[in-house]
Amino acid sequence: MKEKQLTTTIQELDFSELSASEQQLVRLARVATQSSYAPYSHFHVGAAILLENGVFIKGANQENPAFSGICGERSAFYNAGANYPGVDITAVAIAARDSNGFVTEPCSPCGLCRQAMLEFERNAKQPITVLLVGERCIYRLPSVASLLPLCFTDF
């Protein structure tokens, strides 16, 4: 038997340690939570994306009673794909709040969103920096792939 280990490098930062564009992404992700429609989960997720052409795009979760809505992350990524096809995404920030305000710990995307974001990264010429926003700190990951080890691919 062989045993293997998977490792992911996560940087834990304060807001002030982020670059100017990363700070803008975090601000926009927090603003985007206001566009969330979450009458069922009451969990408001906002995502903000920076494209290589300098355009920022926001997304927010949108729910319905059949639970066939969409998460904030995919809302933003599919918006980018629909409105800026072929333009690479360089970074994404994800923030969330509930009835108590913004979440304390960094908000992490679900598996569906990880797989969807990975598709954009695989089609891009560069990794997508991922910022997971919490009130206590912000996690910065070097790529979407680092969020999804042993991912499903078409090989």
Ligand SMILES: [Zn+2]
């Ligand atoms: Zn999701």
